[in-house]
Every structure is written in structure tokens, then in C-alpha cells.
Amino acid sequence: MPRRLGLRVVALGYLTVILLAPLAMVFYRTFEHGLEPVWQALSDPYTLHAFQVTLIAAAIAVPLNTVFGVLCALAIVRRRFRGKGLLNAFIDLPLAVSPVVIGLALFLLYAPRGGWFGDWLSNHGFQVLFALPAIVLATIFVSVPFVAREVIPMLRELGNEQEQAAGTLGANRWQRFRLITLPSIRWAVIYGVILTTARCLGEYGAVAVVSGRIEGKTETATTRIDDLIQNFQTSGSYAIAVVLAVIAVLVLVLMTMTKPKEGAV
Amino acid sequence: MSIEIRSVSKRFGTFTALDDISLEIPDGSLTAVLGPSGSGKSTLLRIVAGLERPDSGEVLLAGEDATRLTPQRRNVGFVFQHYAAFKHMTVRDNVAFALTIRKRPKQEIRDRVDELLDLVQLSGFADRYPSKLSGGQRQRMALARALAAKPRVLLLDEPFGALDARVRAELRDWLRRLHEEVHVTTVFVTHDQEEAMEVADRVAVLDHGQLEQVGAPAELYDSPASEFVLRFVGDAVRLGERLVRPHEVVLRRWPSDGAVEVEIERIAVLGADARVDLAEGGGARLTARLRRDDLEDLDLARGEIVWASAEPFRGLASAGDAEAGQALG
Numbered sequence: 001m002p003r004r005l006g007l008r009v010v011a012l013g014y015l016t017v018i019l020l021a022p023l024a025m026v027f028y029r030t031f032e033h034g035l036e037p038v039w040q041a042l043s044d045p046y047t048l049h050a051f052q053v054t055l056i057a058a059a060i061a062v063p064l065n066t067v068f069g070v071l072c073a074l075a076i077v078r079r080r081f082r083g084k085g086l087l088n089a090f091i092d093l094p095l096a097v098s099p100v101v102i103g104l105a106l107f108l109l110y111a112p113r114g115g116w117f118g119d120w121l122s123n124h125g126f127q128v129l130f131a132l133p134a135i136v137l138a139t140i141f142v143s144v145p146f147v148a149r150e151v152i153p154m155l156r157e158l159g160n161e162q163e164q165a166a167g168t169l170g171a172n173r174w175q176r177f178r179l180i181t182l183p184s185i186r187w188a189v190i191y192g193v194i195l196t197t198a199r200c201l202g203e204y205g206a207v208a209v210v211s212g213r214i215e216g217k218t219e220t221a222t223t224r225i226d227d228l229i230q231n232f233q234t235s236g237s238y239a240i241a242v243v244l245a246v247i248a249v250l251v252l253v254l255m256t257m258t259k260p261k262e263g264a265v
Numbered sequence: 266m267s268i269e270i271r272s273v274s275k276r277f278g279t280f281t282a283l284d285d286i287s288l289e290i291p292d293g294s295l296t297a298v299l300g301p302s303g304s305g306k307s308t309l310l311r312i313v314a315g316l317e318r319p320d321s322g323e324v325l326l327a328g329e330d331a332t333r334l335t336p337q338r339r340n341v342g343f344v345f346q347h348y349a350a351f352k353h354m355t356v357r358d359n360v361a362f363a364l365t366i367r368k369r370p371k372q373e374i375r376d377r378v379d380e381l382l383d384l385v386q387l388s389g390f391a392d393r394y395p396s397k398l399s400g401g402q403r404q405r406m407a408l409a410r411a412l413a414a415k416p417r418v419l420l421l422d423e424p425f426g427a428l429d430a431r432v433r434a435e436l437r438d439w440l441r442r443l444h445e446e447v448h449v450t451t452v453f454v455t456h457d458q459e460e461a462m463e464v465a466d467r468v469a470v471l472d473h474g475q476l477e478q479v480g481a482p483a484e485l486y487d488s489p490a491s492e493f494v495l496r497f498v499g500d501a502v503r504l505g506e507r508l509v510r511p512h513e514v515v516l517r518r519w520p521s522d523g524a525v526e527v528e529i530e531r532i533a534v535l536g537a538d539a540r541v542d543l544a545e546g547g548g549a550r551l552t553a554r555l556r557r558d559d560l561e562d563l564d565l566a567r568g569e570i571v572w573a574s575a576e577p578f579r580g581l582a583s584a585g586d587a588e589a590g591q592a593l594g
Contacts, residue, residue, distance in 0.1 A: 168337070170337045
């Protein structure tokens with residue numbers, strides 16, 4: 001067998017066993033008895049609510065982390081300041097720390113008794129834990145790195161000569177950013193946004209700890225999958241899993257499509 | 266508009282880029298700032314544009330203090346060595362940039378851009394992206410872009426440095442002609458003495474962050490203020506105790522005051538001129554450049570002994586003159 005073919009077989013075989021087989025199994029189990037039970041499972045009001053919670057969390061986390069990611073990347077690439085290395089390392093923290101640990105940390109911080117923030121908030125009548133705010137916070141936390149990580153190398157490669165040129169041509173700071181920097185890094189931003197969205201929709205660990213997982217209230221799509229399995233309502237959990245998997249595949253396709261082709265501007 | 270640089274200094278960490286530079290650039294002139302790499306010439310230009318802040322000193326534009334102004338408020342055109350083309354914009358949008366952000370009427374922008382594209386001979390390229398242009402075309406686009414808002418000063422940082430020799434020669438000519446047409450006060454930075462001498466009507470020579478000399482190209486060549494300038498703006502040979510230009514060396518068959526006895530090692534005819542390699546008694550070598558007629562009148566041959574002098578005693582004394590002596594080490 002030619003060497004190159006051998007390598008290909010190994011790579012594809014590995015991916016099939018590790019990635020494709022489980023995914024295919026979920027699809028198979030879901031559609032085993034046709035479309036009707038899937039449709040029924042997805043129209044369950046609690047399931048719909050779980051999707052709604054996930055989407056709300058993503059709708060808040062993605063724009064926030066996009067703005068923060070771009071600002072952070074600009075600061076890290078363009079500015080010199082003390083603690084820059086620390087900031088650069090901190091951005092990756094959510095990737096390094098297990099989501100469950102993040103969930104626990106948030107839990108402790110916002111605990112109504114003894115938590116640094118929780119004490120104050122509960123005294124003023126705000127409930128964070130076991131409510132939407134905790135889910136949003138956890139989602140924001142885990143999806144921090146992606147935009148910055150995509151934009152930083154792009155900014156480095158871009159350099160700042162174009163911005164300086166725009167400055168000599170009369171552009172103020174905002175015009176330089178809007179007309180020169182942003183269009184130049186747009187692919188990196190879009191790519192980062194897609195990754196961030198995927199991460200937000202798929203978040204489980206941190207949310208599982210802080211949300212309380214109350215049916216129809218604080219369940220997210222991912223935690224509902226788990227909750228339904230615990231209650232032996234497998235068809236419902238399969239259906240949600242399939243929806244999330246389809247979204248993931250769409251994200252992949254979108255990413256491949258948006259990646260600028262070799263040599264394009 | 267005139268530019269006045271008053272005792273400007275700039276350090277980067279422990280490196281002194283500019284050391285107390287004062288330089289006046291008259292209105293409408295075409296000035297070259299010439300120096301080897303690391304001489305501080307680009308830093309000086311960037312300070313005039315506002316892209317760098319001097320540690321001390323002042324920059325006056327048209328007599329007004331501009332030291333604290335941001336680049337966007339100085340109204341200077343700046344051309345970068347690597348073009349700094351806006352890659353995501355067409356040639357037209359690049360050139361129109363300064364006018365677009367000033368919110369000029371559409372028709373006015375269109376007309377002005379057409380006029381500029383015509384000036385830089387890029388009329389047929391308006392809708393292309395910079396990535397589809399050659400280096401020379403990109404630099405002409407950058408020039409048109411810099412000129413769009415009618416800047417008071419045009420600054421060019423090694424504008425032809427990244428181009429190949431033929432295009433470079435073409436663009437030099439073209440810059441010269443452009444200056445005659447547009448008459449904007451122009452300063453360009455270069456490390457190429459030929460480029461500076463050929464294009465500029467004034468040349469400022471910088472070395473190690475210090476201004477060595479300012480003057481017309483002929484002035485620098487004929488009466489250099491330091492050994493550095495002498496060596497940098499042309500060939501120099503050592504004749505006895507002095508540094509002179511090869512073409513200033515005069516050969517005679519008889520001794521005279523200050524003449525040095527030399528042996529002819531080689532004669533090479535180069536068109537209208539001839540190069541004569543000479544060896545002094547002590548073993549030191551030098552080269553003289555003679556006109557063919559003179560060479561034939563002298564009827565020289567290899568191995569003959571002649572006397573070399575430089576008249577009318579131009580050049581720098583390398584001993585005795587404290588500054589030059591120090592430079593020689």
C-alpha cells in the first residue's frame with residue numbers, strides 16, 4: 001500500500017471511529033421511528049423554553065465578547081502597558097480551566113451568603129444563581145477567548161502603517177478604526193464570532209453548576225438533554241442533540257465558506 | 266509652505282535617533298534627507314508628519330508651532346516605503362480617501378480623483394485593487410492619495426526603496442517633473458546619494474542623528490563639510506595627507522609643490538574617461554580619473570613614475586583639521 005494512502009486511511013479511520021460514529025448514532029436513534037416523534041419532542045414547551053434560554057444567553061454573550069475581544073486584541077497588539085503579558089494569558093483562562101470549575105467559581109462568588117458579590121446582590125433583591133443572570137455569566141465566561149484569539153494574529157500581520165497613512169490623510173481615531181482596521185480584520189472577527197456562537201450554544205459544564213436546571217425556567221438546551229436522559233425520556237434528548245449537532249455542522253460549513261481564499265484581500 | 270525644525274532630539278531607549286537637529290526647508294523646495302540606515306532620517310521625517318513625537322525641540326509648519334498637533338491636523342501628505350495601500354479599497358477609493366472623510370461633494374471627489382489618476386498615469390486602473398498593481402503603480406497611487414487633499418507639504422519616506430532599479434530611475438524623473446507641476450514643498454528621505462543628488466535641489470546629510478551638511482547637490486560634492494559627506498556623496502581617494510575626488514587628481518611628469526610621487530599600476534579606458542590606478546612609495550594606492558584627451562597628452566604607460574596633486578587644492582585636509590582628523594581615528 002502506498003505510504004500516502006496509508007496515512008489517509010489512518011486519519012480517516014480515526015476520525016470515523018472517534019467523531020463520526022457517535023454523531024451518526026445520535027442521528028440514527030433520533031430518526032429511528034420517523035419524523036413525527038422528533039417533531040413532537042421538539043414542540044415540548046419546556047424544550048422550547050430551554051432553546052430560548054440558550055439563545056438569550058448566546059445573544060448577550062456573543063456581542064459582548066466580540067466587542068471585548070476586538071478591544072483586547074487592539075490593546076495587546078498596539079499598546080504597550082504593564083501587565084500586557086498577564087492579560088494575554090488571562091484571555092486563555094476559560095480554555096485552560098474546566099467549565100465545571102468555572103461554574104463552581106461563579107457559584108461561590110454569587111452565593112447569597114458568603115459570596116463576594118452574592119451578599120450585596122441578595123441584599124438588594126437580585127437573584128443571580130439559579131436564574132438567567134447566572135446562565136448568561138457562565139456563557140460569557142467560557143466564550144471569552146475566541147474573537148481575541150482570531151483577531152490578534154491578524155492585527156499583527158496587518159501592522160499599523162495603513163492606519164498611520166489614514167491619519168496623515170486626516171482620519172481621526174474612530175475613522176481609522178471603522179474605515180481601515182475593521183475592514184482589514186473583518187474575516188478574523190467573523191470567524192471569531194462563529195466560534196464564539198458555537199461555544200455559547202454548546203456550553204454545558206459551567207451552566208450545569210450555576211443554573212439550577214429548573215424545567216421551564218433555567219434549563220438550557222444542553223442541560224435539558226441531560227435532564228431528559230436522567231428521566232428516561234430519550235427521544236426528547238436525542239431530538240435536542242440532533243438540533244445542536246445540525247447547528248454545529250452549519251457552523252463548520254459557514255466557517256469553511258467565510259475563510260478568505262488564498263490570495264484574496 | 267516652509268518647514269522649520271528647531272533643535273529636535275529623539276531617543277528610542279538608549280539609542281539616540283536624532284541629536285539636536287535644526288533644519289529649515291524653504292517653501293516650494295524639493296529637499297532630500299540623505300543618510301545611511303540608522304542615521305535618523307526617517308525619524309526626522311516622521312516627526313515632521315507627527316507620526317513620532319520629539320523628546321525635545323519644535324517643528325514649525327508655515328511659521329506656526331505644530332509640535333503638538335496630531336498627524337490628521339497637520340495636512341501633510343505622507344508616502345511610505347511600502348506604500349501602505351488600503352488593501353480592501355479600489356485605487357479610486359484609496360485616492361479619494363482624504364476627500365471622502367472630509368465629506369466633499371461626490372462630483373468634486375470624482376473630478377479630483379480623475380485628475381490625480383491622470384497625473385500619476387493610472388487612469389485605466391481606477392477600479393482595481395492594490396494587490397493587482399505593480400510596486401511602481403502602487404507607489405504612484407500612494408502619491409496621488411497623499412496629494413488628494415492638497416497638502417501643504419509632501420513627505421516621502423524612502424519612496425523608491427522597495428522598487429527595482431529601472432522603475433526607480435523612472436519614478437525619480439517623474440517625481441522631479443511632478444514637483445515642477447505641483448510646486449508643493451517636498452521632502453524625501455533616501456540612503457541613495459545618486460537619487461538625492463539627481464532629484465533634489467537641496468540635500469541635508471544626516472549621520473548618527475546629527476546634521477552633517479545642508480546645501481545644493483553641487484555644493485555637497487565640491488565642498489563637503491566633513492569627511493563623512495565627502496565619502497558619502499561621491500568617490501574619495503587619499504592623496505598624501507588629503508582626501509580628494511578621483512577626478513580632481515592631476516598627474517604631471519615633473520614634481521611640484523605638494524605633489525606626491527606615484528607609480529602607474531594600471532590604466533583602464535572607460536569611454537570618455539580613463540581610470541588610472543596609482544601606488545605611492547609607501548605602498549598606499551589611489552585611483553585617478555582623467556579625461557581621455559589629458560591621458561593621451563601625457564602619453565602615460567604602466568610602470569612609469571609621475572607626480573600626483575589635486576588642484577585647486579580642494580578636498581579635506583585629513584591631518585591638522587581637528588574634526589576630520591578625529592573622524593579618521
